[in-house]
Amino acid sequence: MRRGGRLANLLYPPACLLCHARLDASCLVSAEDAGEASVLCRECVQAAIPNLPPVCSHCGVGLPGAFDAAMVCRACRRASFAFDMARAPWRYVGPIRETVHQFKYYRRWRLGRWLASQMTRTAQDAFPLDEISLVLSVPSFWLKRRLKGFDPSQELGRAVARALKKPYALTLVRRTRWTPTQTRLHGASRFQNVRGAFAAQPAVARQTVVLIDDVLTSGATASACAQALKSAGADRVFVLTAARTPI
Numbered sequence: 042m043r044r045g046g047r048l049a050n051l052l053y054p055p056a057c058l059l060c061h062a063r064l065d066a067s068c069l070v071s072a073e074d075a076g077e078a079s080v081l082c083r084e085c086v087q088a089a090i091p092n093l094p095p096v097c098s099h100c101g102v103g104l105p106g107a108f109d110a111a112m113v114c115r116a117c118r119r120a121s122f123a124f125d126m127a128r129a130p131w132r133y134v135g136p137i138r139e140t141v142h143q144f145k146y147y148r149r150w151r152l153g154r155w156l157a158s159q160m161t162r163t164a165q166d167a168f169p170l171d172e173i174s175l176v177l178s179v180p181s182f183w184l185k186r187r188l189k190g191f192d193p194s195q196e197l198g199r200a201v202a203r204a205l206k207k208p209y210a211l212t213l214v215r216r217t218r219w220t221p222t223q224t225r226l227h228g229a230s231r232f233q234n235v236r237g238a239f240a241a242q243p244a245v246a247r248q249t250v251v252l253i254d255d256v257l258t259s260g261a262t263a264s265a266c267a268q269a270l271k272s273a274g275a276d277r278v279f280v281l282t283a284a285r286t287p288i
């Protein structure tokens with residue numbers, strides 16, 4: 042450790058960014074476990090639930106009791122989604138839900154960077170990286186972006202693209218209209234709400250895309266965005282989010 046780093050640690054002992062527990066040697070999660078920087082204590086990481094199999098082989102939702110790696114969920118059997126696969130490192134519960142909230146609503150950049158490092162690892166494990174030509178984010182409506190001055194899925198997209206050494210394109214897909222928030226809608230109305238709300242540029246034709254968002258819940262928004270990319274000629278769309286809402 043550099044001398045400056047040692048001095049900073051003495052003055053400001055490293056603390057978990059979520060529960061503020063002091064990170065001493067015994068509770069520090071190793072750099073290997075936590076991505077490039079240790080930002081959460083061992084207790085917080087252990088209370089987080091990885092989105093590991095059994096999950097739907099298509100949309101990545103946890104399937105309790107499934108035993109077959111090729112299982113698909115009910116939504117995927119109905120062919121609800123325009124994307125080819127969706128994966129997330131974590132389930133959207135407990136400390137991860139809190140981490141995403143802190144990043145989205147309080148702009149805690151270091152938590153965002155930590156989430157992006159976890160997403161990068163998931164992409165490396167789950168997606169055919171050699172074939173990926175482009176990273177994009179699910180865009181918010183321009184007015185909303187301007188009012189908030191912050192776009193979480195853009196921040197995650199940039200960080201993941203940099204880590205994967207893939208081009209990040211901000212403007213190739215856009216939201217064409219304002220849509221009411223999905224959080225108060227359920228089931229089919231979520232799909233209706235975002236249908237046709239995206240448009241993609243012809244430059245996505247024949248590209249294999251990783252599409253980034255913060256959380257995948259019903260999958261309706263990511264699917265509508267993937268549909269726009271496919272309509273503009275994209276070959277395949279892999280959705281990558283920080284967390285996946287359990288069924």
Ligand SMILES: [Zn+2]
Pocket residue numbers: 057058059060061062081082083084085086
């Ligand atoms: Zn903690």
Ligand SMILES: [Zn+2]
Pocket residue numbers: 097098099100101102113114115116117
């Ligand atoms: Zn599924």
